[in-house]
Amino acid sequence: MNQLCICILVEEACSGGGWRASAREKQKRREQAISKRSLAHYLNKFYGCPKDRCNLMVLKDTLKKMQKFFALPETGDIDQKTVEIMKKPRCGVPDVANYNFFHRKPKWGQKNITYRILGHTPDLDEETIDDAFFRAFKVWSDVTPLKFNRIMDGEADIMINFGRNEHGDGYPFDGKDGLLAHAFAPGPGIGGDSHFDDDELWTLGEGQVVKVKYGNAEGEFCKFPFLFMGKEYTSCTSQGRDDGFLWCSTTYNFDEDGKYGFCPHELLFTLDGNADGAPCKFPFTFQGEKYDSCTTSGRDDGYRWCATTEDYDRDKTYGFCPETAMSTVGGNSEGAPCVFPFKFLGNTYDSCTTSGRSDGKMWCAVTKSFDDDRKWGFCPDQGYSLFLVAAHEFGHALGLEHSEDTGALMAPIYTFTKTLRLSDDDVKGIQELYGVSTDKPLPTDLPPVTPMDVCNENIIFDAVAQIRGEIFFFKDR
Ligand SMILES: [Zn+2]
């Protein structure tokens, strides 16, 4: 799925008129075949259509179930709306109950629930990740008597981790977009565990969150865009420096405020590992071979690492490479940074491009020549809010199923919102399992109605619709 569609591009470029028409026909048939196959896959995964017999009548019936779930006309035909829903980023947990993950109504027997964060994504700094999970649990503890306690080792009720593709539980992730995360219903062992697809770009929903090192604003966050010498920058830059290190301003106006720090880079520090965050040492030797950059060699989980001395074989000290400002997402290069300029089909590119793709996604090569090396990744976009996705997944980890309510946090499709409020359906669902919060005052943080809204009736209605549309995870508008 995540492959570059060079074939299409080349076909277009090389074909004459008559041949092109039949190529288009072929392409159409191919697309139809693909959407039929991926529909069967989707219906198997999320609606229990039996894998080997998901065809004809069974497929039609199951498709109607899906269309009912998303409040589409229940035609049983593959129409545009159905295909659009299938393409949206979503949770990996099935939409129909009594299938797969949720057999009965499972719930935790105790009010005190422990969680443990086993791994961190390199997309965000640890504090931001820990805080996102903390806030996601709080969404549920605010409306129930439940209490969540983080433990640092041993077996917790809810074990949280990031992974790529097949990551040890038989429910593989699928690269960038598509499936974002999944969680298991309450129970012993894997029950309650929540996994996040590390081929996604994890943010707080509005682009990369970059915490700076050193400079004069250590620990603060880049402010994008920022102004430097009269020009706006939307990502870290090496402009104004001759050592190649990427930096950013932590306030909008660098020219006035002069607050800055360096963006994460393996030459500044590493993560986890056993070298206490020491920077990478290039070149380093590993199993007799020399490496000039971070590598995934010797690992099967796709995480990039480096040695922190010149000889790993001798010293055995290492750390994981942080995502840099131009790290790629997904693709086939495990987050290696874009290299500009790069060559693609003989042309030179100085920035990310959608060339050669039919889905409009921006990508770049991670070596000087895509034509020679075929190494690439997607360019950073808004990313997915770790907080929102975690709040949804923890709902499953507490025993909730997917909601048909388009405004519910527990609806299966991802939608970004700045201010999360649970829907009645979410609150009713969780309180049916655990009861009402006893010792906490009822939340009073209803969004204030601004005077401007009051003055203009049209705006009020728009705003309300907008709130339903944007606040939670939900299906098509
Ligand atoms: Zn879900």
Ligand SMILES: [Zn+2]
């Ligand atoms: Zn998993």
